[in-house]
Amino acid sequence: MADPVPLPPSPRWRGDLLRVLLAAAACYVVSVRIDLHERMVRWFGRYERWQVDELPLTALVLAVGLAWYAWRRMGEVRVELGRRRAAEAHAAALLAHNRELAQQLIGVQERERLALARELHDELGQGCSAIRVETACLRRCAPAGDTVLLAAAARADLAAQTLYQQVRELLRRLRPADLDALGLVAAVQTLCEAWSRRTGVACSFEQDGLDAPLPDLVNITVYRVVQESLTNVQRHAQARAVRVLLRLDAAQGLQLAVCDDGVGMDPQAATRGLGLLGCVERAAAVGGTLQVVSAPGAGCAMRLALPCTALGAAATAAASAMKAAA
Structure with a gap:
């Protein structure tokens, strides 16, 4: 001491x-x-x-x-x-x-996810494409009256398509390509639209002040919190509409809120799952806080707050990581 x-x-x-x-x-x-x-x-x-x-x-x-x-x-x-x-x-x-x-652990985890996503895309994606090529060859070469072979080829082709769609969905969960290619705002917008189409629940996205790029660790944290929040809404909320609000200003830093009009819950009585605990750890790793505001029958709101000091520290950590990698 x-x-x-x-x-x-x-x-x-x-x-x-x-x-x-x-x-x-x-x-x-x-x-x-x-x-x-x-x-x-x-x-x-x-x-x-x-x-x-x-x-x-x-x-x-x-x-x-x-x-x-x-x-x-x-x-x-x-x-x-x-x-x-x-x-x-x-x-x-x-x-x-x-x-x-x-922060280093999250960085390693994201790099492993990226490597796994590439392996899945290269191996399973190409395997599914190869199966579809073979089924197409079977349909062309099968005798005209052989309905059994044609039906089997069609079923195999449909199974390959289904598997490929599942692989693409898994790839989006492992490492969203939009986050690297288009940035945080476009990636969250795409995530909300895809989630709305898949679930049939209206999901609106609003953002303000996010003109400059943010550190990669912050982008990943915000994206994962939105992803986990929407997953929880789909599983538990029974909501009719969801709002995702993302704001950045010089006074309060980065503010994220995912609000739904579902059945709500009692935060004191509810047990936190691994996904929510992971989001809390991610928020703490970048110097932010994650809060769940809810009441039975009053919906639920997931609020992430990253102060300006946390954004600056994340940018410094990202720069140090890039120098170390170089």
Whole structure:
């Protein structure tokens, strides 16, 4: 553990000391005016048998002892506060280190997803295309009356098409090509439109202020949060409409909200799935926060907030990663 950090002196100590000195001076002036000591001697003399005249010295010793006790306790409080500050600084350093590790982990995960998507596209995609070529050859070469062979070739062709569509959907989930080719706004717009066509639920997308490109880690985080939010709406919300709002300004940073008009839930009673926990970790890794606002019967809103400092840190991390890769 680090050495205790000394506490800075309070800016009010001069005023407090001045008050004590003024009170002591006022007490002296009043005592001189009314002959306080002579009056006390005459008063104590009445109760000599009770030894009341010994109380002032005893009270003085008690006051000095209490002052010494308070001074010792003050020193212990200063040491403890110093240790607590050192522990908080150590915890903040560990948190920053963990956040950096989380960013690196997300980067590695996205690179692995990209590599897996390429492998799936090259291997399964070409395999599906080869199957369709063979089924087309079978249909051309089959005898005119062989309906069994033609039907089998048609079924194989349909299965290859279905498999290829599933592979394309999996590729979009692993690494959206639109995010690399067109940017965040176009990728989220395409995601909302495709999700609306697939589910039949109206999904509108609005954005404001996203004219400049954002760091890749931020783009991935925002896209994954929107993707997970829409998946949860499809599975649980029973909603009729969804709104996706994305805004960037110099004061509040990046703000994302995915709101639906579904059945809602109780956030305190609901258990978080792995997808939502992953989104929370992604948001924390880039210095943001993810909040779920909902109530039974009042819909649900997923809100992601990335302050400007987090955007700057993500840009710096992205630049460092590019230099390291180069």
